[in-house]
Amino acid sequence: MTSLFQQKVIGVSLFAVAALCQKASAQSSLSLIGLSSFQSSGPSWKLAGDVSADLSQNNVLQTTPGTGVLVNLPSQQIHGADLLTNFQHGDLDLELDYMMAKGSNSGIYLQGRYELQLLDSWGVKSPKYSDNGGIYERWDESRGKGLEGYEGYAPRQNVSRAPGLWQHLKVSFQAPRFDGAGKKIENAKILRIELNGVTIHENVELFGPTRGSMGREAALGPLRIQGDHGAVAFKNVNIKNFDKPRPELSDVKYSVYKGKFEAEPDFAKLKPEAEGTLAALSLNVKNKLNGEGLIRYTGNLQVKESGTYQFNLNVSGGGGLLQINNQTVIPTGGRSGEIALPAGNLPFELLFAKSASWDRSALGLTVAGSAIRDFLLSEAAIAGPGVDPILVDAPSNTILRSFMDIPGGPRVVHAVNVGSAEQLHYTYDMDKGAIVQQWRGGFLDATPMWHERGDGSSRPLGTVQRFGKPVLAIARLSSAQADWPEDTAATGFQPKGYDLDEVNRPIFNYSIYSSMVSDIIRVVNNGQGLQREINIQNPGENLYVRLAEGKTIEARPNGTYLIDDKSYYLQINDAGGAEPVIREKNGRKELIVPVKNKVSYSILF
Known part of the structure; x- marks a missing residue:
């Protein structure tokens, strides 16, 4: 007999769950010892040991010799060119520090197609899509004069720092999805952008490339840094590339049992109140648990590539137990677990026991692995009552x-x-x-x-x-x-x-x-x-x-x-x-x- 079903987690967001799985992704630092990480660079790009701006001069950065800082210094004499990475990316987490010169303008294009604006927006009170941290607009001349630009997204608030100060950017990007025939079946998405410690975008769907895109949408593309506008510097560039296939649940069945369950029962001796099949893990079953009871989910987890995977289970109103390939991954009362899985079609079992009849039931299960961003296997994340902020x-x-x-x-x-x-x-x-x-x-x-x-x-x-x-x-x-x-x-x-x-x-x-x-x-x-x-x-x-x-x-x-x-x-x-x-x-x-x-x-x- 396992331990008592005794877990209660209310109001846990998907991003809080993500924090438990940071080691699951393949992280690398972009080398700034030389320019070998990039395709051929123009004369405006150089490496420096340090950099600073002049608050009294537009588009000026001073540098000192060395490496570790990537600097773009375009001028009337030196025409700047965009810088592209050698690697291609799909789903990506990007984290870096950057510095703007006074009055400068630049941008980072995810997959070379979706621009995040970098601008000296110091002191701007009401930021627009074209300000620092904005998602730049799309462009279509066929819409008519004055209407060409559309679907740009301003940051929630202006948290930009002064020229010559380092600013910290964190981006979580989900690439567009395509079927076997190359047809787009899901738009790209900005899951989250954090600038200088503040969330400025969350869950923004990108319906197409922004203005200045390098081409049509695809599953992969390089990082691209705009180089023909203004002086800008970068350091501490870290990449998490999520390019491995996700595990998938299939053949999900459920059984509902009423009553109080303090431990895992012998299901051979129990008759369920209801049974059925589901397209995904969900509490939306026949004979829902309004009072005490237990739902048993079974099915198969299709693991396409062997490796170590991390699972996070969050429930409200009770507790849970997760077993995969006949091994316990998350014991009753636990929140997370890690397991080495072979490739193949593996048996899956999840138990949810509701012990608090007064509490709202909620269920969320995520999985992450090496080069796989954590994602929901269940129908929805935890949906507890939460607290309205004051x-x-x-x-x-x-x-x-x-x-x-x-x-x-x-x-x-x-x-x-x-x-x-x-x-x-x-x-x-x-x-x-x-x-x-x-x-x-x-x-x-x-x-x-x-x-x-x-x-x-x-x-x-x-x-x-x-x-x-x-x-x-x-x-x-x-x-x-x-x-x-x-x-x-x-x-x-x-x-x-x-x-x-x-x-x-x-x-x-x-x-x-x-x-x-x-x-x-x-x-x-x-x-x-x-x-x-x-x-x-x-x-x-x-x-x-x-x-x-x-x-x-x-x-x-x-x-x-x-x-x-x-x-x-x-x-x-x-x-x-x-x-x-x-x-x-x-x-x-x-x-x-x-x-x-x-x-x-x-x-x-």
């Missing part, structure tokens, strides 16, 4: 206080979240006088705070730039190399709340080292970042402001710094004539500046 917009200057959890760091218990109509927002820690994070896009997900009893916390909705563990913005140091204090001990720090200006923007106030401080934070024009001004009344000696910390801090012209491997810019506007100091502490860099009465700087990202 989202807070910021159509004007908005303040919401909550707890704020910093990944890998503390919970900020006196967090003030400040939103703006420019879609640039930030969190301020009242206990430290510090900016904890800033983000672009939507404002806040308040579901954890307000759903049922809640836990008091909220979460940013956009792409987030965090600034490390919160520490005091101001400290008294014996020298420019002295350690920054970890807490407020001996500082006399006392928060004094905040005032609101004429348009409801906060001015934070606190006292420290017997000096009064006002901390004014404003959104830069077009939501391109934050400008901060710290004013100190009756300042004492040896006061410093910590402006930034990160793995790297690189000084650039005109008082500008690139922070943490080009994650954001920091621009000093007014340091009162003081000289900033870049120093190293505990393997990290810090940017500090001595301060008398005032320091002003901007954080651009």
